[in-house]
Amino acid sequence: MKGEYKTKARKCIVDFLKEHADRRFTVREIYDQISTEAGGIDKTTVYRNLERLSDQGEIIKIKEPNSDSWFFQYSEDHKHCNSHMHAQCSECGKVFHLEEDFVEEFEEKVRKEYGLDVNLGKTVIVGKCDDCKKKD
Structure with missing residues (x-):
């Protein structure tokens, strides 16, 4: 800048x-x-x-x-994190950038089924990652 x-x-x-x-x-x-x-x-x-x-x-x-x-x-x-979705592990906090094809399909389904436009940059899917599941 x-x-x-x-x-x-x-x-x-x-x-x-x-x-x-x-x-x-x-x-x-x-x-x-x-x-x-x-x-x-x-x-x-x-x-x-x-x-x-x-x-x-x-x-x-x-x-x-x-x-x-x-x-x-x-x-x-x-640089375009506001234009795609993320997933985050509820245990360790690791963040994953979700694939564009998955996101487009998800976004379209939510729009069709619920009439909702998804704010992709603020949408986070929370779950437990494979590494944390292995620790259990």
Whole structure:
């Protein structure tokens, strides 16, 4: 972005989210992980940087049902996360980007059967992943 400068806080946030690109985190979780490394960063700075990164498409911001918190996830490899659906493991929190063919079929069926236009970027299917099922 023209005129944008990269601060140490921003770099710490992006680096942390890149390292855990298959997970979503709250502002508090991100702050707790990077506050020492970023040297005196406050939670407001983290939140402000997350909002900017979200607006730029570098991370995604999702409000999940049954939660008062917003969640943030690195998405540089998925710049169009607002145009497809996700699935998330209810145990470990891992996020999966769903296949376009599946999403189109699902979207069309919901539209036909219920007259509902699905907001793909905010739709998350929750279940238990194979790795977590193996742990049981």
